[in-house]
Amino acid sequence: MSLFLFISFVALLSALGVVLAKNPVHSVLFLILTFFTLSGHYLLLNAQFLAVVNIIVYAGAIMVLFLFVIMFLNLNEDTEPHKPALAKFAAAIAGGSLLLILVAAMRNISPAGYDAATFDSQIGMVDKLGMVLFRDYALPFELASILLLAAMVGSVMLGKRETGERNF
Amino acid sequence: MTLPALGWQGLVVLVVFGVSLLIATYSTYAERVIAAFLQDRVGPDRAGPFGLLQPLADAVKLFTKEEFFPAGANRALFVFGPCLAMVTALMSSAVIPFGNFLQFGDTIVHLQGIEINVGMLYVFGMVSLGVYGIMIGGWASNNKFSLLGAIRAASQNISYELAMGLALIAVLMISGTLSLREITLQQSSAAPFVWHDIFNWNIMKQPLGFLIFIVCAFAETNRTPFDLPECETELIGGYHTEYSSMKMGLYLFAEYINVFVASAVMSVLYFGGFNFPFQYEMRDWLVSAQGLELVTAQNIITIVGLLGLFGKIFAFIFFFMWVRWTLPRFRYDQLMRLGWTILIPLAIFNILLTGGLITFGVIK
Numbered sequence: 001m002s003l004f005l006f007i008s009f010v011a012l013l014s015a016l017g018v019v020l021a022k023n024p025v026h027s028v029l030f031l032i033l034t035f036f037t038l039s040g041h042y043l044l045l046n047a048q049f050l051a052v053v054n055i056i057v058y059a060g061a062i063m064v065l066f067l068f069v070i071m072f073l074n075l076n077e078d079t080e081p082h083k084p085a086l087a088k089f090a091a092a093i094a095g096g097s098l099l100l101i102l103v104a105a106m107r108n109i110s111p112a113g114y115d116a117a118t119f120d121s122q123i124g125m126v127d128k129l130g131m132v133l134f135r136d137y138a139l140p141f142e143l144a145s146i147l148l149l150a151a152m153v154g155s156v157m158l159g160k161r162e163t164g165e166r167n168f
Numbered sequence: 169m170t171l172p173a174l175g176w177q178g179l180v181v182l183v184v185f186g187v188s189l190l191i192a193t194y195s196t197y198a199e200r201v202i203a204a205f206l207q208d209r210v211g212p213d214r215a216g217p218f219g220l221l222q223p224l225a226d227a228v229k230l231f232t233k234e235e236f237f238p239a240g241a242n243r244a245l246f247v248f249g250p251c252l253a254m255v256t257a258l259m260s261s262a263v264i265p266f267g268n269f270l271q272f273g274d275t276i277v278h279l280q281g282i283e284i285n286v287g288m289l290y291v292f293g294m295v296s297l298g299v300y301g302i303m304i305g306g307w308a309s310n311n312k313f314s315l316l317g318a319i320r321a322a323s324q325n326i327s328y329e330l331a332m333g334l335a336l337i338a339v340l341m342i343s344g345t346l347s348l349r350e351i352t353l354q355q356s357s358a359a360p361f362v363w364h365d366i367f368n369w370n371i372m373k374q375p376l377g378f379l380i381f382i383v384c385a386f387a388e389t390n391r392t393p394f395d396l397p398e399c400e401t402e403l404i405g406g407y408h409t410e411y412s413s414m415k416m417g418l419y420l421f422a423e424y425i426n427v428f429v430a431s432a433v434m435s436v437l438y439f440g441g442f443n444f445p446f447q448y449e450m451r452d453w454l455v456s457a458q459g460l461e462l463v464t465a466q467n468i469i470t471i472v473g474l475l476g477l478f479g480k481i482f483a484f485i486f487f488f489m490w491v492r493w494t495l496p497r498f499r500y501d502q503l504m505r506l507g508w509t510i511l512i513p514l515a516i517f518n519i520l521l522t523g524g525l526i527t528f529g530v531i532k
Binding site (some may be wrong): 023025029032048049052053055056057059060061065067069071072125126 | 242245284285286289290292293296297299300304307315318323324325329346380393419
C-alpha cells in the first residue's frame, strides 16, 4: 500500500511537471518519469510483461524520438512564443470542464469486486496474456496490426523523396 | 550465520553489482593491454606488477581533475546525463543467470540477481534506456558537436534495436520463454552423443540470428566500428566533448559495463550460459568415483559452470576489443544502410527460416 501511494505520488508530481515545466526537454524527461511510474503500477498489479513493454515501447523508443525532435528544434524558454491571456483563460476553462466531467462520471463508479481467494495472480504473465490475445481476441489483434501497417505505409509514402530536383 | 532466502538473494545482487564494476574497471586495463598487443607495443607496465594498478591510477586522476561546467550548459541535466548512463548500464546485469544454484543444507541460493519471467525483455528495455544518458548529456553540454553526437547515438540505437529485437524473436520461437534462466536450462540436455551440450546451444540453431545480434550489440554499446556518437575525426569527442573529470569517467565506465552485459547476454542466449560439455557425466563421476554427496557434486558443477560462463564472457569482451583495434569506423550512411537495408530484412528472413524449421520439425 505504501509503495502504491509513493508511486502514485511520484506519478502525479511528474505528470504535473510535464505540464508546468517551462523547458520542453524537461517536460519530456518528466513524461519519461511518468511512464516509469505507470510501469511501477503495472508491476504492482503483477503484470510484468505490460510493465516491461511499456518501458521498451514508450520510454525506450517513442520518447527517444520525442527528445530527438525537440533537441533538433532547439526549443527553449527564450524562443517560446508568449501566449495571450485570453488563450490561457480559454485553455483553463476547457481543461477545468473536462476535469469536472471526468470527476462527475467517475464519482458513482463502484469498482467490480474481485475475490481474493479465487483471483488468478498469474493473469498478467506473458503466456496467459498471449493465450487470451491470440485465442479470444485474435481478430481485433490482427485488425490493430493492419492499422499499424497502414500507418507505416503512410509514413513511408510521406517520407519518400519526390521525383524532380532536390531542394534540400 | 543464517540469512533468510531474501537475504541471500540480496547478497547475490550486491555481488553481481560489485562484479560488474570490477570487470568494467579491469576492462579499461584489458583494453590498453590488448591494444598494445595488437599494435606491438608494451602497454601499461608502470603502476604495480604488469601495470595492474593502472585502473586505480586512472581513477585517482579522474577524481582529482577539475570539474568543468561549460558556459550556457544546463547544469542539472549536465550532471544527470552520466549518472543515468551509469544507472541504466548497471541495472541490466541484475537478471542475468550467472550460475545454476548452490545448496547449503536447506538453503538454495540461485546465482542470479532477480528471476523475472520477462528477463530477456527487461535487458532489452534497459539497453533501450541507455541512450538517454548520452542524449541528455550531449544536449545539456550546449555544444554543437555534443548535440550531433547525441543525435547520432539516438538514431543509431533506435535503428539497431529493431534488428536486435527481431533476432531475439527467433530465439524466443525456439525457447518459448522469456526467462533467461529457463533459456539457459533448456540449452543443457542429456542427449546421448558426445559434445551433446554444445550441440544443444542456441548458436547451433541460430547461427544467422547470432550474427545479427552481435553486430547489433556492437552498435548498441557504441563500440568501434559503430562508435559514430564519439567519432573523434568528425565530432572532437562526440557527446562527451565537454565532459571532464569523473563525469567523463562515468561515461567511459558505462560503456565497459554495457560491453560486459552484452557479452553476458550473448553467452546466455546463444552459448549455453552456465552449461558446459560433459557436466552431467562430471557430476555422476564425482558421485560414483569420488564418493561425494549429490549436493556437493552439484555445487561443484555450479561453480565450474559459473567460471565457464565468465570464461565465455571474457572471450566476448576480448572479441569486442579485438574488433575495436582491427576494424576502422564505418561512415554514418553506411551504418544506417547496414542497419535498415541489410540487418532488418535478414532478421525477418531468419524468423521465417526458424518458423519453417520448427514447423517441419528440424529443430525444436
